[in-house]
Amino acid sequence: MNFLKYTLLSAGLFLAMSLSTAFAQGNEQQKAEYKIGDNWYGLPDAKIFQEDYDGPPVVGNHITKLPNVAPLEEGNQTHDIRMDIVAQEVEVAPDIRYKAWTFGGSVPGPVIHVRQGDKINFTMKNRSHEKVSVSQPAKGGSMFLEQLSNNNMQKPKAVAQPMMHSMDFHAGTVAANDKWQNVPPGMSIQFEWIANYPGVYIYHCGTPPVLQHMSMGQYGVVIVSPKEGYPTDEQVDKEFAVVQSEFYLKQKQTEEDSSLYEEGGEKPTSLYELDYDAAMKKQPTIVAFNGHQNAMMDNPLKVKKGDRVRLYMLNVGPTDVASTHVIGAIFDRVWYEGNIQNEWRGMQTVLLGASNGAVLEFIVPENGHYVLVDHEMADAEKGAKGLIVTENESK
Ligand SMILES: [Cu+2]
Numbered sequence: 001m002n003f004l005k006y007t008l009l010s011a012g013l014f015l016a017m018s019l020s021t022a023f024a025q026g027n028e029q030q031k032a033e034y035k036i037g038d039n040w041y042g043l044p045d046a047k048i049f050q051e052d053y054d055g056p057p058v059v060g061n062h063i064t065k066l067p068n069v070a071p072l073e074e075g076n077q078t079h080d081i082r083m084d085i086v087a088q089e090v091e092v093a094p095d096i097r098y099k100a101w102t103f104g105g106s107v108p109g110p111v112i113h114v115r116q117g118d119k120i121n122f123t124m125k126n127r128s129h130e131k132v133s134v135s136q137p138a139k140g141g142s143m144f145l146e147q148l149s150n151n152n153m154q155k156p157k158a159v160a161q162p163m164m165h166s167m168d169f170h171a172g173t174v175a176a177n178d179k180w181q182n183v184p185p186g187m188s189i190q191f192e193w194i195a196n197y198p199g200v201y202i203y204h205c206g207t208p209p210v211l212q213h214m215s216m217g218q219y220g221v222v223i224v225s226p227k228e229g230y231p232t233d234e235q236v237d238k239e240f241a242v243v244q245s246e247f248y249l250k251q252k253q254t255e256e257d258s259s260l261y262e263e264g265g266e267k268p269t270s271l272y273e274l275d276y277d278a279a280m281k282k283q284p285t286i287v288a289f290n291g292h293q294n295a296m297m298d299n300p301l302k303v304k305k306g307d308r309v310r311l312y313m314l315n316v317g318p319t320d321v322a323s324t325h326v327i328g329a330i331f332d333r334v335w336y337e338g339n340i341q342n343e344w345r346g347m348q349t350v351l352l353g354a355s356n357g358a359v360l361e362f363i364v365p366e367n368g369h370y371v372l373v374d375h376e377m378a379d380a381e382k383g384a385k386g387l388i389v390t391e392n393e394s395k
Pocket of ligand 1: 164166218
């Protein structure tokens with residue numbers, strides 16, 4: 001009887017062990033990378049951890065400030081990218097400043113350029129509780145920080161705004177509850193994603209209410225160049241990235257803040273804050289290209305007569321659509337969302353919903369001024385205007 005008991009017990013134990021091994025293997029298999037067609041899926045779980053990091057908030061190659069786009073080397077590679085969350089008081093129109101929540105120190109955040117098939121090893125520390133300066137290029141930091149310190153219409157001042165945040169790369173195909181999870185102030189996240197599809201993608205904070213986090217400035221663009229390139233790569237003379245976004249702001253009621261006063265001056269500058277009611281009503285105060293009402297008016301994109309110009313265009317929203325047009329030009333080629341399968345020709349205007357992107361190309365017909373506009377004229381009046389000028393023309 002005892003023997004029978006022992007045998008049954010052993011068999012039971014063995015069965016339980018076998019089952020748990022099979023289950024573990026099943027889990028392993030679920031987590032292992034796998035391929036469907038040319039695309040990779042199934043990446044390791046995100047890691048949330050504490051790190052003693054106070055270095056440059058943006059690190060990595062091929063990361064630039066709008067409207068610059070970094071060139072890529074041949075072939076696929078793994079990109080080690082760091083983009084920390086920092087809060088900065090920024091100017092988004094003459095005399096309009098607010099305390100923004102940012103990726104990397106500007107609104108929009110940095111331009112990330114990768115190639116289809118590349119792996120991105122991404123690290124992000126939520127430093128919203130620290131005052132992190134981005135006005136000096138930092139040693140070991142990306143090209144973005146150098147460009148930011150050279151010409152920065154936003155004139156950022158480091159501020160502390162502790163808040164939970166997250167990162168959602170539309171260019172990644174992952175379990176959102178894992179990779180895009182919330183990161184508390186002082187904590188870091190690390191995860192991988194693979195650029196399976198070419199395109200012009202938004203990245204943004206996905207922490208609810210997303211309307212609030214995006215309206216505060218947490219978004220940017222990832223350009224994933226097709227593996228085989230665009231058919232016109234050889235003919236393109238100039239390329240720029242342009243990001244359209246809305247700001248919902250109202251004048252701040254309390255004016256006790258010392259940052260209201262210009263350094264050494266008497267004149268108070270106007271500090272604004274998020275107008276969430278206006279955001280809910282879809283009534284933007286400012287609609288801007290590249291983060292400032294005058295970004296492209298004061299610093300026009302420089303081209304030459306006969307150039308084939310490529311714009312990597314993203315409409316962030318967070319809520320409005322963009323009817324993108326260049327006055328005096330026709331988009332000779334359009335790749336909607338930046339995918340070469342989605343080709344249009346001879347477009348006067350390209351409609352971009354919130355979070356849609358496109359590659360837009362046109363020929364500069366003659367010397368002169370060309371204005372990129374959101375042809376929804378109320379949005380153009382609110383700032384969605386940008387100059388493209390031939391080099392021999394002054395503004
Ligand atoms: Cu956020």
